[in-house]
Amino acid sequence: MNYHSRKLLKLNLAPWRMAALGSLLLAGFTVVAGRALYLQGLNTDYLQGKGDAVANRNLTLPAQRGQVADRHGQLLAISTPVESLWARPTELRISSAQRAHLARVLDVSPLELEKKLARRTRGEFSVQRPVTPEQAAKVTAMGVPGLHLRREFRRYYPAGEVAAHVVGFTNVDDLGQEGVERAYQDWLAGRDGRRQVQRDRRGNTIRDLVPIKTAQVGGNLALSLDLNIQYLAHRELAAAIATHKAKGGSVVVLDAKTGEILALANQPIFNPNNRRDYQPGPMRNRAVIDTFEPGSTIKPFVAAAVLERGLFHPESVIETPETFRVGTKLVRDVHPHPLMTVSEIIQKSSNVGAVKMAMSLTPQQFWEVLHRSGFGEKPGSGFPGETAGRLRDAGTWKPVEHATMAYGYGLSVSLLQLSRAYMAFANDGEVMPLSFLRRESQEIVGERVFSPRVAREVRAMMETVTQEGGTGLRTRVPGYRVAGKTGTAHKLVDGRYAPDRYLSSFIGMAPASNPRLIIGVVIDEPSGGVYYGGSVAGPVFAQVMAASLRQLALPPDAPETATRMTQNTKLPVTRAGGGA
Amino acid sequence: MRRLNAILALVVVVCALAVIQAQHRSRTYFVELERLNKEAHALDEQWGQLKLEQGTWANPARVDTLARTRLGLVAPPPDRVRIEALPDAP
Numbered sequence: 113m114n115y116h117s118r119k120l121l122k123l124n125l126a127p128w129r130m131a132a133l134g135s136l137l138l139a140g141f142t143v144v145a146g147r148a149l150y151l152q153g154l155n156t157d158y159l160q161g162k163g164d165a166v167a168n169r170n171l172t173l174p175a176q177r178g179q180v181a182d183r184h185g186q187l188l189a190i191s192t193p194v195e196s197l198w199a200r201p202t203e204l205r206i207s208s209a210q211r212a213h214l215a216r217v218l219d220v221s222p223l224e225l226e227k228k229l230a231r232r233t234r235g236e237f238s239v240q241r242p243v244t245p246e247q248a249a250k251v252t253a254m255g256v257p258g259l260h261l262r263r264e265f266r267r268y269y270p271a272g273e274v275a276a277h278v279v280g281f282t283n284v285d286d287l288g289q290e291g292v293e294r295a296y297q298d299w300l301a302g303r304d305g306r307r308q309v310q311r312d313r314r315g316n317t318i319r320d321l322v323p324i325k326t327a328q329v330g331g332n333l334a335l336s337l338d339l340n341i342q343y344l345a346h347r348e349l350a351a352a353i354a355t356h357k358a359k360g361g362s363v364v365v366l367d368a369k370t371g372e373i374l375a376l377a378n379q380p381i382f383n384p385n386n387r388r389d390y391q392p393g394p395m396r397n398r399a400v401i402d403t404f405e406p407g408s409t410i411k412p413f414v415a416a417a418v419l420e421r422g423l424f425h426p427e428s429v430i431e432t433p434e435t436f437r438v439g440t441k442l443v444r445d446v447h448p449h450p451l452m453t454v455s456e457i458i459q460k461s462s463n464v465g466a467v468k469m470a471m472s473l474t475p476q477q478f479w480e481v482l483h484r485s486g487f488g489e490k491p492g493s494g495f496p497g498e499t500a501g502r503l504r505d506a507g508t509w510k511p512v513e514h515a516t517m518a519y520g521y522g523l524s525v526s527l528l529q530l531s532r533a534y535m536a537f538a539n540d541g542e543v544m545p546l547s548f549l550r551r552e553s554q555e556i557v558g559e560r561v562f563s564p565r566v567a568r569e570v571r572a573m574m575e576t577v578t579q580e581g582g583t584g585l586r587t588r589v590p591g592y593r594v595a596g597k598t599g600t601a602h603k604l605v606d607g608r609y610a611p612d613r614y615l616s617s618f619i620g621m622a623p624a625s626n627p628r629l630i631i632g633v634v635i636d637e638p639s640g641g642v643y644y645g646g647s648v649a650g651p652v653f654a655q656v657m658a659a660s661l662r663q664l665a666l667p668p669d670a671p672e673t674a675t676r677m678t679q680n681t682k683l684p685v686t687r688a689g690g691g692a
Numbered sequence: 693m694r695r696l697n698a699i700l701a702l703v704v705v706v707c708a709l710a711v712i713q714a715q716h717r718s719r720t721y722f723v724e725l726e727r728l729n730k731e732a733h734a735l736d737e738q739w740g741q742l743k744l745e746q747g748t749w750a751n752p753a754r755v756d757t758l759a760r761t762r763l764g765l766v767a768p769p770p771d772r773v774r775i776e777a778l779p780d781a782p
Contacts, residue, residue: 176740186747186750187743187744187746187747188747190740190743190744190747191740192737192740192741192744193737268744270744270747270748270750270751271747271751271752272751272753274751274752274753316723316726317722317723317726318719318722319719319722339752340752342752343752343753343756347753347756591775667775668775
């Protein structure tokens with residue numbers, strides 16, 4: 113078809129109009145092309161960045177901290193998500209009315225809030241962490257620019273103060289501060305994950321831009337603690353502290369066969385769920401961190417040392433006058449008997465007898481036995497702040513010190529350390545490594561401290577302590593044979609031994625025929641008139657031991673005593689209501 | 693030749709539609725996955741809270757107090773306890 117032939121379409125225009133229109137169009141296109149080139153080519157990075165900033169999001173996937181449970185899976189520490197309120201100073205626009213309202217919602221004084229919000233930091237700061245779900249809803253409803261909620265994990269301790277000293281606690285940033293929480297921080301802490309996503313206009317996630325780095329949940333821990341025994345220990349200790357008006361105290365329960373710490377309670381206590389009243393005193397795990405002079409509880413080691421060297425045997429008779437002079441020091445017995453066997457020296461806790469036995473050893477020999485038993489060295493439980501106690505080198509001992517060491521002055525130990533050392537008597541001479549974590553029995557290798565014969569002989573001596581004529585009558589447990597040693601030590605106050613301040617202790621084991629449990633009790637400054645270890649710490653031992661043996665369902669090794677004791681002596685009465 | 697071209701054109705169109713369909717499905721599934729992940733997360737949290745709650749209820753101190761005060765339970769005195777040894781006990 114020939115368009116030119118059509119009349120209607122025949123162009124009848126002036127050529128300048130064509131040129132003008134053409135150049136106008138060309139100019140328009142040039143502008144558009146230039147703009148396109150500018151946007152697409154020259155300025156692309158900037159614009160792409162802007163676009164990504166709107167659509168792409170970097171997300172942190174918070175990792176949950178691992179749980180801590182006791183040996184039966186009872187929960188001791190768990191993290192759950194909570195909301196917390198954060199502010200960004202650069203965007204914060206808050207009217208004074210809103211401020212007052214916010215103060216009411218958060219339940220803080222307006223002045224305090226004012227001070228908090230006035231902070232000029234780069235980035236963000238937390239206003240309150242955590243806030244309750246109701247508070248969170250109210251704050252969201254207010255819609256203040258610059259204030260936002262953030263999800264965080266908060267640690268809770270369902271067992272509360274009962275296991276507080278062992279479990280410890282974390283700070284607001286989820287870092288372990290004390291106890292197991294601190295010792296196993298690396299294991300418990302998770303690793304935060306990272307995600308880069310693209311979002312649509314409505315905020316839905318459309319796709320992942322890079323492969324997700326998933327959050328690594330922290331590892332869980334199964335402690336060696338038995339929450340039931342732990343609670344009993346806590347309750348009985350609290351009751352004893354109250355009756356004897358003592359300053360403090362500790363109880364340690366060890367499994368003699370495995371070295372596991374089944375319970376560890378201290379007084380005073382603190383509540384790990386309440387971070388407001390921070391006080392360093394009650395938070396201290398005294399049984400592990402504090403040291404004391406062991407007093408008479410050291411005597412079984414003296415006996416073991418002389419038996420091992422063959423210097424005495426359990427029935428050797430030793431002259432024990434009421435007083436005995438070593439250098440300038442006059443050693444005195446509270447209940448003197450002119451003649452005692454080695455066994456009776458332990459039973460009646462004779463200082464003179466113990467000194468005479470210790471003096472038959474050279475300082476080096478004596479030191480070696482104490483050192484081998486673990487004194488002066490960390491007990492190796494892995495607990496943060498664990499103390500090694502103090503045992504001076506034998507070369508520096510004066511004769512007086514050599515003598516006082518025999519009844520437990522001049523060296524210091526922690527309760528955990530002392531209880532661990534008693535494992536040698538319970539376990540036929542072998543000490544198992546301590547553990548705060550549950551362990552399988554086959555993986556343990558013990559350390560030999562005494563020969564099986566010596567360990568059994570000393571154990572038999574310690575059994576007489578709880579029998580007629582011994583110092584630990586109130587430590588008896590119906591149905592079981594109990595072996596142990598009482599201790600009553602004067603406290604060192606400003607470099608002098610205070611005549612009226614004592615540390616009462618008892619370390620014992622049961623069933624004595626084949627000990628499974630070792631319980632150490634120490635009560636600091638009982639001031640209710642009674643202070644002998646057998647009368648103050650002894651009953652706590654008996655209560656906790658009886659309950660723990662029942663808990664573990666161990667068969668009684670002296671079933672006949674159960675009935676005899678009910679008839680003759682007053683039974684240890686179970687306290688109603690328990691202590692708090 | 694013309695027929696082959698037509699067929700190929702048709703194939704291209706079908707493929708294009710399939711791509712769109714696949715893309716759409718991928719988006720829908722992704723949204724679904726996100727939703728389920730969120731749900732799993734929420735359930736996880738709920739589980740943790742329930743565990744915490746259980747731990748709080750089962751706290752020995754609380755059980756002890758309730759048993760003594762509300763239920764009036766006492767530990768049996770030793771003379772009321774009989775111990776039976778298993779025949780093959782070690």
